[in-house]
Amino acid sequence: MPGSRSHLPATGDADALLRLVAACRAPAHLASLRAAHARLLLLLHPSHPSAAPARVKLIQAYAACSALPAAHAVLNSLCSPDRGAAATICFNVLIRALTAASLHRDALRLFASMRPRGSACFPDHYTYPLVLKSCAASKDLQLGLQIHSAVAKLGLDANRYVAHSAISMYARCGCPEDAHRVFDGMQNRDVVSWNAMISGFARVGLFERAVDVFKEFVALPYSIPDAGTIASILPAMGNAKAEDIVLVRKAFNEMQLKELISWNAMLAIYANNGYHVKAVGLFLKMEKDGVEPDSMTVATVLPPCGELSTFSAGKRIHEIIKKKGMLPNLLLENALTDMYASCGSLKDARNVFDSMSARDVISWTSIISAYGKHGHGREAVDLFEKMLGLGLEPDSIAFVAVLAACSHAGLLDVGKRYFDSMTCRYHITPKAEHYTCMVDLLGRAGCIGEAYDFIMTMPIEPNERVWGALLQACRIHSNMDVGLVAADSLFRLVPEQTGYYVLLSNMYARAGRWADVTSVRNAMANKGIKKLPGASIVELGDQVHTFHIGDRCHPQSEMIYQKLDELLGRIRGMGYNPEVDATLHDVEEEDKERHLSVHSEKLAIAFLLINTSPGTPIRVAMNLRTCGDCHLAAKLISTITSREIILKDSNRIHHIVQGGCSCGDYW
DNA sequence: ATAGGGTTAG
Numbered sequence: 299m300p301g302s303r304s305h306l307p308a309t310g311d312a313d314a315l316l317r318l319v320a321a322c323r324a325p326a327h328l329a330s331l332r333a334a335h336a337r338l339l340l341l342l343h344p345s346h347p348s349a350a351p352a353r354v355k356l357i358q359a360y361a362a363c364s365a366l367p368a369a370h371a372v373l374n375s376l377c378s379p380d381r382g383a384a385a386t387i388c389f390n391v392l393i394r395a396l397t398a399a400s401l402h403r404d405a406l407r408l409f410a411s412m413r414p415r416g417s418a419c420f421p422d423h424y425t426y427p428l429v430l431k432s433c434a435a436s437k438d439l440q441l442g443l444q445i446h447s448a449v450a451k452l453g454l455d456a457n458r459y460v461a462h463s464a465i466s467m468y469a470r471c472g473c474p475e476d477a478h479r480v481f482d483g484m485q486n487r488d489v490v491s492w493n494a495m496i497s498g499f500a501r502v503g504l505f506e507r508a509v510d511v512f513k514e515f516v517a518l519p520y521s522i523p524d525a526g527t528i529a530s531i532l533p534a535m536g537n538a539k540a541e542d543i544v545l546v547r548k549a550f551n552e553m554q555l556k557e558l559i560s561w562n563a564m565l566a567i568y569a570n571n572g573y574h575v576k577a578v579g580l581f582l583k584m585e586k587d588g589v590e591p592d593s594m595t596v597a598t599v600l601p602p603c604g605e606l607s608t609f610s611a612g613k614r615i616h617e618i619i620k621k622k623g624m625l626p627n628l629l630l631e632n633a634l635t636d637m638y639a640s641c642g643s644l645k646d647a648r649n650v651f652d653s654m655s656a657r658d659v660i661s662w663t664s665i666i667s668a669y670g671k672h673g674h675g676r677e678a679v680d681l682f683e684k685m686l687g688l689g690l691e692p693d694s695i696a697f698v699a700v701l702a703a704c705s706h707a708g709l710l711d712v713g714k715r716y717f718d719s720m721t722c723r724y725h726i727t728p729k730a731e732h733y734t735c736m737v738d739l740l741g742r743a744g745c746i747g748e749a750y751d752f753i754m755t756m757p758i759e760p761n762e763r764v765w766g767a768l769l770q771a772c773r774i775h776s777n778m779d780v781g782l783v784a785a786d787s788l789f790r791l792v793p794e795q796t797g798y799y800v801l802l803s804n805m806y807a808r809a810g811r812w813a814d815v816t817s818v819r820n821a822m823a824n825k826g827i828k829k830l831p832g833a834s835i836v837e838l839g840d841q842v843h844t845f846h847i848g849d850r851c852h853p854q855s856e857m858i859y860q861k862l863d864e865l866l867g868r869i870r871g872m873g874y875n876p877e878v879d880a881t882l883h884d885v886e887e888e889d890k891e892r893h894l895s896v897h898s899e900k901l902a903i904a905f906l907l908i909n910t911s912p913g914t915p916i917r918v919a920m921n922l923r924t925c926g927d928c929h930l931a932a933k934l935i936s937t938i939t940s941r942e943i944i945l946k947d948s949n950r951i952h953h954i955v956q957g958g959c960s961c962g963d964y965w
Numbered sequence: 966a967t968a969g970g971g972t973t974a975g
Contacts, residue, residue, distance in 0.1 A: 353966090424967050459969045489970085631974085693975095
């Protein structure tokens with residue numbers, strides 16, 4: 299009978315249409331979605347059992363196609379107040395679509411509109427987690443409290459999903475203790491309960507408590523941390539204890555299913571704590587295990603590549619980024635610019651920067667600091683001016699970059715002007731980094747007195763880097779009087795920081811203050827654990843090699859020392875005399891020289907000379923400032939071997955070609 | 966047919 303066909307719809311057709319609807323996930327599919335929607339209206343009578351699920355699918359599809367008004371329209375077509383449960387689901391789905399699009403205010407508005415609609419449409423245990431999350435995202439504690447008390451009245455607070463979103467809401471609204479109360483009151487906790495609590499403490503800065511909860515969790519007999527656990531603890535691991543990082547790594551290792559986010563979080567923990575070798579190593583392991591990186595992975599691992607100057611790894615990551623079609627992506631392009639600059643390839647950094655379709659202050663800061671680190675202060679200043687010309691507002695870090703560029707290139711007046719404009723014109727309160735740049739700039743330009751006065755008039759307490767910059771300047775300009783003041787301040791301020799040890803003890807030794815020399819030594823012996831050992835790092839193939847002073851543990855040790863002997867012998871004939879002054883006073887003259895000759899930079903250079911073919915540039919990354927002796931030796935070695943040597947130290951990059959360094963020996 | 970925790974650049 300022809301007339302009855304429309305009342306007995308062919309469910310097969312409807313199913314096919316619903317599959318089509320579900321496949322519409324992008325704005326480009328909107329036309330077919332509308333067509334399918336129209337057909338469905340003809341096919342499915344509102345009372346048909348498939349009509350409710352169809353509505354849900356339509357709302358989801360319209361939301362996925364960024365057609366939120368259409369999704370709303372589907373919801374509004376639900377007018378009869380008697381289909382309570384089905385209506386609630388539709389509301390839930392649309393609220394979910396809104397939260398997914400970060401439209402939290404809209405989600406909360408829609409939630410508020412549920413009640414007057416009709417007695418049968420109640421928010422349920424699916425709705426509350428969504429709206430509590432929106433409260434958290436919009437930091438609406440008032441509404442969050444209201445909703446949580448409504449939840450309690452309904453007895454829904456026993457639901458884990460609800461409890462977890464309540465924990466998160468309280469923490470993100472600045473009430474971590476209330477979050478903890480909810481967590482404490484939970485009868486049955488699962489891994490997400492713990493994650494919610496860890497993250498709750500971590501994201502409000504209660505790092506120790508976050509770590510304590512993490513430890514308590516992993517110590518439970520049958521706990522199984524997941525990717526969310528690693529990601530939750532991440533913000534609390536900014537300045538983490540080594541043993542805590544080991545604990546996190548252990549949890550990571552024991553995870554049977556390593557989701558991408560856990561790799562990314564583990565990488566970030568290494569990267570944020572200066573474990574650059576481990577970060578790059580973990581990335582290499584990802585590649586080996588066939589884990590496909592995403593843009594977060596590469597954004598996280600590029601800075602460690604820069605730190606280590608692992609140019610090949612960095613270039614390979616750039617290839618991955620291009621191959622996966624991740625560009626254009628401002629974040630990644632900024633990270634790439636910085637990585638290349640940090641690896642000593644100003645050309646590649648500039649290429650990335652030039653190829654960008656949009657640039658923000660971070661992009662400009664990256665390229666300015668790139669030129670600055672290479673000693674090209676003029677270019678850095680020109681780029682800074684160009685940025686200003688484009689109407690971009692420099693921030694605190696942009697000023698650090700340009701001030702550092704001025705100090706690296708000795709642009710005294712320009713630097714002073716920028717410092718003044720930062721405070722007067724841009725109303726940026728200078729921080730310790732800015733003061734350090736200025737002291738460095740003044741001091742190394744020879745204005746020691748002015749640098750000292752500058753410190754004295756600083757509105758904030760000068761830290762060890764500020765005094766350290768002054769001490770450096772005093773060493774360069776042999777200013778004993780101010781140097782001793784700086785040394786005293788440093789020793790008082792950070793007796794445990796042995797990075798300044800050599801500078802300090804030299805200053806005291808030159809002044810004949812042997813008792814103070816002894817104090818420095820003792821302080822170091824007592825608290826010597828904090829000593830940052832000088833290390834030089836090089837990349838060979840996909841391996842990272844680390845060298846320490848006098849290191850003999852490398853398998854090629856024998857050859858390296860032979861090569862070094864040969865090199866030092868040859869450059870000695872060219873006027874190289876070990877600068878004994880840079881080392882400790884009470885070591886025998888001959889020992890001093892031997893000490894200098896086995897500095898990690900020299901070992902690293904010899905190692906690469908042995909293992910790379912002629913003409914290959916030598917890249918070495920060092921975690922301290924390189925000493926004058928190594929700098930001179932590197933220049934001469936570059937001449938006799940005809941190799942480019944790119945030596946990055948903790949402060950800047952030395953690009954050495956045929957005996958000349960880009961720093962112009964001003965460093 | 967729907968819900969919780971969680972990552973990236975100077």
